Amino acid sequence: MAQDDGEHQRHDPLTRTERRRLGQILGVAEVMTALMVFATILSAIATWRTANIAEWIYLASERRTSASNRYGSTTPRPARRA
Numbered sequence: 001m002a003q004d005d006g007e008h009q010r011h012d013p014l015t016r017t018e019r020r021r022l023g024q025i026l027g028v029a030e031v032m033t034a035l036m037v038f039a040t041i042l043s044a045i046a047t048w049r050t051a052n053i054a055e056w057i058y059l060a061s062e063r064r065t066s067a068s069n070r071y072g073s074t075t076p077r078p079a080r081r082a
Contacts, residue, residue, distance in 0.1 A: 014022065
């Protein structure tokens with residue numbers, strides 16, 4: 001049986017320390033993956049929020065124009081060109 005262990009170790013491409021180090025590296029990779037997913041989610045939220053604020057600003061600026069047109073503006077409208 002001792003001879004079997006010796007043969008097994010010769011054919012094993014990774015030593016115990018190499019396996020441990022690979023496990024640590026994979027652990028770091030998983031943490032980095034989780035952080036990248038978290039950053040992507042935060043970026044999506046920030047983009048959505050920015051789009052909402054831009055839409056609110058646009059609607060607020062249009063509200064004044066449409067309200068003045070609806071209730072009769074005191075300034076004359078320019079003639080439309082055909």
